[in-house]
Amino acid sequence: MAETLTPDSGHPPPTLHSTAAGAPREVNAVPEPLRTYLISKSRNPVDLLNAATLLFGGSVATSPLGGLCGGDHELRGVAAHDFAVGYFASPLDVRVASAQGRRSYFVNIGVSGAISAARGSLRATLDRSTAGVVNPGDSQELRPVRARGTRFLGLRIDAALVDQEFRALTGHPPLSPIRFDFALDLGTSKGRAVRLLVRSLLEQLDSGDPLFQRSDVQHGQLRSLVTALLLAQPHSHTAELRAGGPPPGHPRAVRVALAFIEANLTERISLSDIAQAAHCSPRTISSAFRDRLGLSPLSYVRSLRLDRIRADILASTDPVGTIAYRWGVSHLGRFASAYRDRFAELPSDTAARR
Secondary structure (H helix, E strand, O other): OOOOOOOOOOOOOOOOOOOOOOOOOOOOOOOOOOOOOEEEEEOOHHHHHHHHHHHOOOOEEEEEOOOOOOOOEEEEEEEOOOEEEEEEEOOOOEEEEEOOOOOEEEEEEEEEOOEEEEEOOEEEEEEOOEEEEEOOOOEEEEEEOOOOOOEEEEEEEEHHHHHHHHHHHHOOOOOOOOOEOOEEEOOOHHHHHHHHHHHHHHHHHHOOOHHHHOHHHHHHHHHHHHHHHHHHOOEOOHHHOOOOOOOOOOOHHHHHHHHHHHHOOOOOOOHHHHHHHHOOOHHHHHHHHHHHHOOOHHHHHHHHHHHHHHHHHHHOOOOHHHHHHHOOOOOHHHHHHHHHHHHOOOHHHHHHOO
């Protein structure tokens, strides 16, 4: 299983400059977050840029928008296989671009001061009342409005986790990448829920209680945060998230077919097998899947299988081929291509991060 970096794990975060504790305590929305997870504190801004790239696992490339300004540049952070969170205190104006090979969402929230942020042509001022959401492949520009005292949180969330929670809400995976609107109002009831869940995640990370250092407990908190984000912030699939309760039930044939697929996912499954289990014709079950889930039965099988394989790659040390065969893959070349199409990286790239 991929190991979450914790203060007492014996595996501290990559440290470019080891120093004493961070800045004096301030009265903020998130007071002194990640105080025991110092990664870099330096007057050289290049150290901050390098530290950010290390923290986010190569999923971003950072560069200054202008000159390399002086001042204090501090980064604290924690990384795990499906998320990373960093606390930035720096007067540096930066451009952050998504690196190739890893699909990630970013949520930036002000802790003190304000950030003038841009995502393409969209602009917003990020502070304790407004967050910014950045989609996979987007570039962003971050400029502290006040050079001194500006601090913000940057949260990276693996796109596969967002897809997984969307599936939990709707019963089917998104048919196209989910793209969030940029500015997230943290003053609304839904926005406050996102902010509280972010704060709860940080409090868990800062807790000295071993219970809250468990990766499964942190993952559960992160899943709740992602669900809140999907429900709070408008995005390209908002219309599919029906308000007022869970999605309506599927017809009996679809429910039976889904149960059959779940029970036999490690075996070879054909359209005829699914139709026979659902007691209807292949054409009927295919039409029902497209109407209810937005994709064909075999596309659903492939998507679900890839999700399970990815989870196993990250959670075990078994060879990728062994895991793939365990889940019913018969051709590793085609599997690797399908995996890359879905997750924007090869299975070996995923395995290298565990």
